[in-house]
Amino acid sequence: MGRAALTERLRYNVEMLCETFAAGRFQCNCSIVADPATREAIVIDPGGETARIAAIVRANDLIVAAIVHTHAHLDHIYETAAVKQAHGGSVCLHPGDRPLYDAAAVQAAMFGWAPPTMTSVERWLADGDTLRFGAHGALVVHTPGHTPGSVCFEIAAPGERTRVFAGDTLFRRSVGRTDLPGGDAGQLRQSIKDKLYTRDLDALVIPGHGPTTTLGDEARANPFVRAA
Ligand SMILES: [Zn+2]
Numbered sequence: 001m002g003r004a005a006l007t008e009r010l011r012y013n014v015e016m017l018c019e020t021f022a023a024g025r026f027q028c029n030c031s032i033v034a035d036p037a038t039r040e041a042i043v044i045d046p047g048g049e050t051a052r053i054a055a056i057v058r059a060n061d062l063i064v065a066a067i068v069h070t071h072a073h074l075d076h077i078y079e080t081a082a083v084k085q086a087h088g089g090s091v092c093l094h095p096g097d098r099p100l101y102d103a104a105a106v107q108a109a110m111f112g113w114a115p116p117t118m119t120s121v122e123r124w125l126a127d128g129d130t131l132r133f134g135a136h137g138a139l140v141v142h143t144p145g146h147t148p149g150s151v152c153f154e155i156a157a158p159g160e161r162t163r164v165f166a167g168d169t170l171f172r173r174s175v176g177r178t179d180l181p182g183g184d185a186g187q188l189r190q191s192i193k194d195k196l197y198t199r200d201l202d203a204l205v206i207p208g209h210g211p212t213t214t215l216g217d218e219a220r221a222n223p224f225v226r227a228a
């Protein structure tokens with residue numbers, strides 16, 4: 001592409017860069033979302049694939065502004081320290097999951113995984129916070145139930161489809177399990193109905209595991225939680 005065309009693309013703020021891939025033994029969906037103009041990016045749930053994350057960061061010349069977590073189950077935080085070490089960025093978590101984060105070694109023992117290297121949380125998230133990356137922002141939506149500190153990240157941009165990174169709260173035609181410590185099935189249903197099905201139903205949902213869906217499809221057809 002010629003320089004003029006490139007300048008044009010930048011001026012009109014081409015689509016956000018967004019890459020999602022399954023990482024680690026539990027195939028947690030890790031995402032990198034970036035502002036194409038400023039190259040600032042957030043990394044969501046680096047449960048593995050540190051090298052792949054580095055390759056994407058290098059190929060797109062990205063600056064990692066934040067490493068954010070939908071919750072602190074081990075498969076979503078396993079390589080946070082390695083990504084932090086390689087790229088910087090402030091490590092963010094909802095305080096409801098602080099006990100789980102602090103017990104990462106216990107979680108690893110439960111799964112039979114090697115204990116992870118840990119790094120401290122630098123920003124504690126609250127419902128309604130916005131995490132800025134360039135001209136864009138990820139809105140923090142607290143959706144307890146799968147874990148007490150589970151959050152979803154909503155990213156909206158003019159002319160683009162809204163994306164909701166739902167962690168293990170909502171899956172395509174399923175929901176997160178609530179039988180682990182801190183889980184609460186009633187709370188999960190309430191979170192999905194009140195905090196997710198009330199948003200833009202055309203929003204694309206990128207769950208913590210498995211294929212994407214939309215809020216509208218789940219509101220209509222999720223066998224576990226239907227819209228009220
Ligand atoms: Zn989980």
Ligand SMILES: [Zn+2]
Pocket residue numbers: 026028073075076168208209
């Ligand atoms: Zn998970």
